[in-house]
Amino acid sequence: MAKLILSMDGLVLKEIPLNKERITIGRKPHNDIQIDNLAISGEHAAIVTILNDSFLEDMNSTNGTLVNGQAIKKHFLRNMDVVELGKYKLKYMSDVSAGTAQADTEKTMILRPGVNRSPEQKRSFTDTQSHVPKPPPAPVVSPSAAIQLLNGGNAGKELELTKTLTTLGKPGLQVAVIAKRPHGYFITHVEGAQFPVVNGESLDAQAHLLKDHDVIEIAGIKMEFFLKA
Amino acid sequence: MRPKANHSMPGMGTTLVFAWFYDNLLSVAHVGDSRLYRLRGENFEQLTRDHSLLQEQLDSGMITAEEARFSQNKNLVTRALGVDPVVEPEIHDHIAKAGDIYLLCSDGLNDMVEDEEIGLTLQALGSNLALAADQLVQMANDNGGRDNVSVILVKIRGDYSAPQSCWHKLLALLK
Numbered sequence: 357m358a359k360l361i362l363s364m365d366g367l368v369l370k371e372i373p374l375n376k377e378r379i380t381i382g383r384k385p386h387n388d389i390q391i392d393n394l395a396i397s398g399e400h401a402a403i404v405t406i407l408n409d410s411f412l413e414d415m416n417s418t419n420g421t422l423v424n425g426q427a428i429k430k431h432f433l434r435n436m437d438v439v440e441l442g443k444y445k446l447k448y449m450s451d452v453s454a455g456t457a458q459a460d461t462e463k464t465m466i467l468r469p470g471v472n473r474s475p476e477q478k479r480s481f482t483d484t485q486s487h488v489p490k491p492p493p494a495p496v497v498s499p500s501a502a503i504q505l506l507n508g509g510n511a512g513k514e515l516e517l518t519k520t521l522t523t524l525g526k527p528g529l530q531v532a533v534i535a536k537r538p539h540g541y542f543i544t545h546v547e548g549a550q551f552p553v554v555n556g557e558s559l560d561a562q563a564h565l566l567k568d569h570d571v572i573e574i575a576g577i578k579m580e581f582f583l584k585a
Numbered sequence: 586m587r588p589k590a591n592h593s594m595p596g597m598g599t600t601l602v603f604a605w606f607y608d609n610l611l612s613v614a615h616v617g618d619s620r621l622y623r624l625r626g627e628n629f630e631q632l633t634r635d636h637s638l639l640q641e642q643l644d645s646g647m648i649t650a651e652e653a654r655f656s657q658n659k660n661l662v663t664r665a666l667g668v669d670p671v672v673e674p675e676i677h678d679h680i681a682k683a684g685d686i687y688l689l690c691s692d693g694l695n696d697m698v699e700d701e702e703i704g705l706t707l708q709a710l711g712s713n714l715a716l717a718a719d720q721l722v723q724m725a726n727d728n729g730g731r732d733n734v735s736v737i738l739v740k741i742r743g744d745y746s747a748p749q750s751c752w753h754k755l756l757a758l759l760k
Contacts, residue, residue: 406642407638432655466662547712
């Protein structure tokens with residue numbers, strides 16, 4: 357479950373779980389989070405939580421609501437956002453742990469249409485699902501690489517392999533593609549009767565991992581693949 | 586998961602995208618968040634609209650497309666097969682043109698690979714659909730592959746108008 361951490365002058369005052377669809381913040385006692393301070397409006401802001409996402413809304417407060425230093429009217433909260441109301445700070449922490457604890461397959465879930473729709477949100481979600489997608493794993497970055505043409509009119513020319521896919525050759529005649537993947541660069545035949553030649557040997561239809569200084573031949577053009585330090 | 590009665594039915598249904606090609610047209614039916622995309626020239630477009638909570642939030646302006654990328658509610662569909670005895674698919678017809686490439690996929694692809702990357706892949710590898718399909722699945726897996734990935738690619742090679750009966754030909758002549 358996501359939560360808010362209320363603090364003032366660096367001192368943590370309270371931890372508030374976002375366990376309700378709508379949590380109100382304000383000076384008056386009926387608010388879910390009451391902050392008894394004159395800089396806070398009676399009804400200052402509200403946080404609407406729909407399953408795993410939370411939205412912050414300023415309720416036309418006198419002194420405004422800031423998120424990460426910017427005044428907002430409505431804001432989609434992201435992990436570690438800092439909400440400021442006067443001197444008070446609320447840090448939003450989304451439920452990252454639920455994502456890593458769950459099973460590794462990410463199943464699509466079904467919401468029953470037409471059940472429990474509140475007029476404002478169309479739906480009422482009092483049940484907080486613990487099914488949070490895992491944050492994407494840190495991408496493994498391949499070292500940068502390039503190919504240099506060895507013959508033909510553009511001999512000496514270098515082409516950096518920055519894109520996920522770089523196609524080489526002449527469409528209709530012979531085309532190969534170099535795919536940049538987390539664990540290296542792979543060359544694969546795309547079209548044409550001739551297959552690419554690497555270090556003098558013709559490839560088959562399978563992807564082939566390129567090594568530093570491999571010499572590739574496509575449509576009569578020779579080129580060298582090399583990794584950049 | 587803690588399913589609550591009437592709120593959600595986790596993991597008990599599936600999603601569908603279906604395309605029927607006939608007479609230079611395609612009819613597309615879908616339920617849930619499986620998608621159909623079209624590459625026409627350099628223009629890569631999603632032709633189906635997900636039946637999902639996130640799509641409803643986008644439609645109502647509650648969340649922007651940029652914010653949607655960070656939503657934790659990506660996998661909540663509002664329509665699915667296998668939940669109720671009867672389901673209403675959304676059906677649309679589109680005109681097909683020679684050279685078009687159609688992609689039918691499950692959310693395992695588009696949750697992991699940006700639409701722009703998918704479009705570029707189809708442009709680069711459109712002459713070899715088997716390779717393009719493999720490449721798309723590989724990209725989803727390289728990016729973390731959190732779900733199973735289904736990909737179908739269809740390329741329109743030329744005119745496929747339905748053969749007309751003699752009667753229709755005669756009518757056409759008289760027009």
